[in-house]
Amino acid sequence: MSHDPWVWVAAFLTLCIFSFLYKDNPFYRFAEHLLIGATLGYALPLVWKNIVTPKIIVPLQHHEYWLLIPLCLGLLYIARLIPKYAWLSRWPMAFALGTGSGIAIPLSLQAGIFKQMQGTMLTKAMLSPSITPTVHIIGNIVMFVGVITTLIYFYFSIKHTGTVGKVARIGVWYIMLAFGATFGYTVMARVSLLIGRFQFLLHDWLGVIK
């Protein structure tokens, strides 16, 4: 059994949260609220150390006074708390949303659309048995068909009847397959976390398994 008080704290909190499997109870609610509080408290010194000091205080000490412009703009967010002046908070939001949108449009065009299309297109080399193994050739064709049919399924400007309906149906099969894979993956991730917690309780805390 561990002699480290931190391990005992962690074990107690782990058991508090697991107690929810029985039903909602004061131990679980205590841990739940402690988690929220500790997370909020954790963020403050880190924001101070990693953002406020290097990005605001140090540049201002080096006479980079133009940073007062975004700082003052940001302070207008606080006007949200005074109903009479709440409209002032639109200015920092406009700056963040406008520049954010301007950054997002070409980036999503490049990474979200062109790169994905490029990765889907079939080239001669991708279909040549002398260069690519058969299993990958089949895969490349499956991928091409899958992307097209999935896109057709999500194209709602035309009715999904006749040929379009049949193609969209293939798209549904692809989507269900992807959901199945994602679900399996997520469950596995959760199960490995669960194993990790049991390992902590039985090995680090109680020491009953090696």
Added chain:
Amino acid sequence: MRRAGPLKLCLIGGIVMIIQFFIPHRFSKNFFDEVVHWLIVCGVPALVIGYYSIFHVHWTKIRRKREGWGYSIIIFVAVIVVALIGFIWGVGENSVFMKIYQYMTMTMQATMFSLLGFYMASAAFRSFKARTPEATLLLIVALVVMFGRVPIGESVFIKLKLPNLVEWILMYPNMAAQRGIGLGVGLGIMATSLKIMLGIERGWLGGAGK
């Protein structure tokens, strides 16, 4: 002015950032870095709103002695104690602050997520009845992915080469559907960003005066 000004700033900010993307010059890159710096500085005061919001909710709960008000005190105590520890004793490795993170925050987060494993399994048991061919496909793929990722699956289905099959499923048909969905998301980001820039989407202006 209360609405038109921020809308103009939003449009100009967006256009400037789009133009910047297409200028392959050092100055353009520096300008981009400076705008990102401004966005970070501008966003810091927004934290005040977030913290005010959560404190306001819980303070009201304590003041009016609503059900579970004692748990709200835990939030206040946790935020203050953890933040003070971080500010006074630092946030370096092996500090008390990092111990709190490792043995309290991370422990509770991991346990919370591992708890979801139980609920996902129970939800899957209730809802994953193979009623339609599509649901059957989802179920089969989920099981194949789960078994293919653990040593027991590899040894039981040795002839099927389950890990290779899982790899192929994830790499081709799964990726095809993810790409189809990703292309839609990319187009969606572009459309929404354009709507914000052009002032068609004005939800962010809120209701704080004309």
